[in-house]
Amino acid sequence: MQMRITGNSIGHKGDWGVSYPANLRLLIQNLTEDQWVNFSKHLEARPPMPWFTLQMISESDFRATYQFIRSLGPVGVLSPNFVPPGGEIKTQYIDFVPVNAKHWHGFSHVTSK
Numbered sequence: 261m262q263m264r265i266t267g268n269s270i271g272h273k274g275d276w277g278v279s280y281p282a283n284l285r286l287l288i289q290n291l292t293e294d295q296w297v298n299f300s301k302h303l304e305a306r307p308p309m310p311w312f313t314l315q316m317i318s319e320s321d322f323r324a325t326y327q328f329i330r331s332l333g334p335v336g337v338l339s340p341n342f343v344p345p346g347g348e349i350k351t352q353y354i355d356f357v358p359v360n361a362k363h364w365h366g367f368s369h370v371t372s373k
């Protein structure tokens with residue numbers, strides 16, 4: 261568990277820009293349990309964060325994950341900031357470009373930002 265849930269500095273590049281998974285072990289330090297529940301339930305984030313699936317998680321499970329993640333302690337560094345489309349990318353990244361997808365219309369159905 262040493263470096264689990266500590267985010268990643270490898271970006272995910274798509275039509276939304278370049279997103280980096282957040283370091284939840286650092287982020288959670290600044291939140292109370294109630295704030296975590298509220299934040300997670302209402303989170304809308306960029307791909308590939310599956311934020312819509314968080315809405316299926318029960319309040320008691322969010323409370324349990326809060327306790328679990330807090331118990332791991334603050335480890336790692338903050339993930340790089342999101343880079344808007346066309347911005348300078350200073351990290352390694354994964355290109356989220358579909359191939360042979362004739363009917364591809366982008367990630368707009370899961371992108372809220």
Ligand code: HEM
Nearest residue numbers: 272279280281282284300303304305306307308309310342
């Ligand atoms: C239960 C599992 C997960 C939880 C509780 C969770 C939670 C979160 C939270 C709280 C944030 C921070 C949002 C913010 O600060 O605005 C975040 C961001 C992010 N997560 Fe997750 N996450 C989970 C799974 C995943 C998975 C499986 C992936 C990738 C396959 C992922 C990718 C990302 C990315 C790329 C961001 C940054 C999004 C942005 O820039 O808007 N997450 N996640």
